[in-house]
Amino acid sequence: MKALYRIGAQALIGFRQDERYEKANCGSADSCRQLFSYVENKQFRNPSPTLKYSDADFEEYNKITTQINTYVDEMMSKFIIGKEPLSKFDDYVAKVKSMNFDKVEKIQSMAYEKYKEQNKK
Incomplete structure (x- = not known):
């Protein structure tokens, strides 16, 4: 994929x-x-648009999102089963943002801008 x-x-x-x-x-x-x-x-x-990435961006995107997705999956399970209180949800969001989420947003934005440019009619 x-x-x-x-x-x-x-x-x-x-x-x-x-x-x-x-x-x-x-x-x-x-x-x-x-x-x-x-x-x-x-x-x-x-x-949703199918975005194209440079090899370097694609590698960086996958590296970061793999870490974020693993953390998100673990924490969602903990919140659901009550192992983590919902009072820590803001800490959870801050942690996700600190995991280079801004870099992922930048990579996605660049790919989306390329997509829009290529699909102008």
């Missing part, structure tokens, strides 16, 4: 794919008609 994100490929199942792929994967004329009735009736949500 990481390799797909790096090149900006469509990697999320459940979102619209390229129309040519969808047509090629229709098992029958009926299934194709049903699929494209959703399209015609605008029943698909627009997916």
Whole structure:
């Protein structure tokens, strides 16, 4: 999945794919008609943009988010089972922010700006 994100490929199942792929994967004329009735009736949500990263940014992003996600998962479990009191939630948020969260925001913002620039119409 990481390799797909790096090149900006469509990697999320459940979102619209390229129309040519969808047509090629229709098992029958009926299934194709049903699929494209959703399209015609605008029943698909627009997916989040697929961002492209430089190799260095991608590596940094993954390093930071892996640490943050591990901490978030551990703390959410602790809050849910009562091992940590909710009175420490503000400390938890501060800890996440101190884990180079600003760097992640910067990397995401740069990738999003590139995305917007490439998709101007």
